[in-house]
Amino acid sequence: MAYFTDQQIIELLLRREQASMHAVTKQLYRQNQKEISQFIFKKGGNQQDAEDIFQEVISIFLDNVWKEKFLLRDAQISTYLFSIASNCWQKEFRSKTSAMKRGGIYLNEQNRLSPDPPDPSQYMIDEQEMKRSLAIFLTLSKTDQDFLKALFEEGLSAEQVRVRFDLQTTNAVKSRKYRIMEKLRDILKVLKQFEL
Amino acid sequence: MKRPQVKSEEKDWIESYVLGKMSQDDSRHFEDEMAHDTKLAFEHKTQQKIHLFLQQAFLEESAMDTIKKLQRQDRRKVKLIPLYRLLAVAASVSVLFVAYLSLSIPEFPDSENDFTVVRSTNASSMPPGQRIVFDQFFDGQAHIVEGQYIMAVRNFENVLEAQNLRPYFREAAQWHLILAYLKSGDISRAKNLYEHFENCLDCEYQVSPINRWKIWWQIYWQKMV
Numbered sequence: 480m481a482y483f484t485d486q487q488i489i490e491l492l493l494r495r496e497q498a499s500m501h502a503v504t505k506q507l508y509r510q511n512q513k514e515i516s517q518f519i520f521k522k523g524g525n526q527q528d529a530e531d532i533f534q535e536v537i538s539i540f541l542d543n544v545w546k547e548k549f550l551l552r553d554a555q556i557s558t559y560l561f562s563i564a565s566n567c568w569q570k571e572f573r574s575k576t577s578a579m580k581r582g583g584i585y586l587n588e589q590n591r592l593s594p595d596p597p598d599p600s601q602y603m604i605d606e607q608e609m610k611r612s613l614a615i616f617l618t619l620s621k622t623d624q625d626f627l628k629a630l631f632e633e634g635l636s637a638e639q640v641r642v643r644f645d646l647q648t649t650n651a652v653k654s655r656k657y658r659i660m661e662k663l664r665d666i667l668k669v670l671k672q673f674e675l
Numbered sequence: 676m677k678r679p680q681v682k683s684e685e686k687d688w689i690e691s692y693v694l695g696k697m698s699q700d701d702s703r704h705f706e707d708e709m710a711h712d713t714k715l716a717f718e719h720k721t722q723q724k725i726h727l728f729l730q731q732a733f734l735e736e737s738a739m740d741t742i743k744k745l746q747r748q749d750r751r752k753v754k755l756i757p758l759y760r761l762l763a764v765a766a767s768v769s770v771l772f773v774a775y776l777s778l779s780i781p782e783f784p785d786s787e788n789d790f791t792v793v794r795s796t797n798a799s800s801m802p803p804g805q806r807i808v809f810d811q812f813f814d815g816q817a818h819i820v821e822g823q824y825i826m827a828v829r830n831f832e833n834v835l836e837a838q839n840l841r842p843y844f845r846e847a848a849q850w851h852l853i854l855a856y857l858k859s860g861d862i863s864r865a866k867n868l869y870e871h872f873e874n875c876l877d878c879e880y881q882v883s884p885i886n887r888w889k890i891w892w893q894i895y896w897q898k899m900v
């Protein structure tokens with residue numbers, strides 16, 4: 480497996496190429512998964528929590544790199560990922576605790592496991608989460624997601640998309656594309672993702 | 676390509692530029708139009724951002740797929756590790772058990788007291804023929820201990836030629852003879868005699884199962900080798 484330095488990882492991510500994505504993600508996983516999982520276990524989380532948090536961590540990291548919110552001069556990637564994990568766990572823990580409180584089965588044991596008090600970056604992450612590209616994309620219906628992927632990820636022609644989605648004409652493909660793009664534009668406007 | 680007049684076609688035209696699908700000439704024309712039309716420039720910027728957003732969403736999804744795949748692999752590994760450990764322990768125990776069966780000498784119940792009692796009670800009253808048989812038996816045992824298996828075979832064969840042997844004593848001699856045959860390399864005779872005891876229900880000379888297994892394994896191991 481090729482080894483990338485932190486600098487190379489950032490450069491590859493900023494190129495936004497599908498080809499390098501797998502190798503970069505694999506390296507981020509191999510280098511950080513163990514440490515983050517151990518942290519979650521130490522805080523009382525289970526295997527599922529550790530897996531979910533790691534996915535969230537990478538998702539936030541990618542978005543922050545693309546939005547150029549993360550700069551290497553501020554921290555190493557592993558340190559940055561760990562701090563995101565710590566914030567994500569606090570958020571997860573709080574949501575779990577309030578769910579238990581609501582159910583009336585709040586246990587004193589949880590107090591013992593309670594992590595450190597929240598820091599201001601927590602609120603930033605909540606906001607960031609709402610604006611993550613994939614999270615927004617997933618608010619579209621599955622068919623709409625597949626439609627956009629066929630057109631812009633796979634790069635299929637209108638005719639190929641017409642056949643795949645069983646549409647009558649290529650004009651139907653175009654109008655459906657406009658409809659979905661408008662929907663997406665509206666979502667982005669509402670979330671103030673871009674100043675549209 | 677001229678700027679389309681229909682709005683939907685204009686969007687396609689902008690998209691074509693954003694996705695880099697325009698020829699150089701058309702691109703230049705588009706840029707000229709954009710320089711004079713702020714609405715077009717705004718629409719171009721918007722589409723560019725939406726496509727950048729889509730590109731990032733696709734990449735992020737691909738990263739999530741990679742992570743989920745790696746997590747599945749690791750989960751499988753975590754499940755398999757205890758199984759591998761168990762198999763390794765089982766294999767080690769099996770190897771040790773087989774080594775024990777192969778290398779250790781079978782032990783038979785101590786018959787010495789039985790005969791010593793007889794001999795010491797009244798040695799002078801023991802008929803000479805019987806004494807010879809007893810002596811042959813103990814010599815055979817001594818030869819096994821010393822590793823002189825051919826001599827041991829001769830001793831136990833002599834014992835078994837005697838008439839009117841008590842079943843207990845005959846069986847003891849036969850078991851010792853099996854061992855002497857086995858160690859002297861006469862595997863087929865050892866096997867034939869061993870088979871005699873395999874289904875014996877009324878045997879008086881009781882050999883423990885583990886020692887029976889040792890003899891059985893050593894006979895079959897020698898045959899395989």
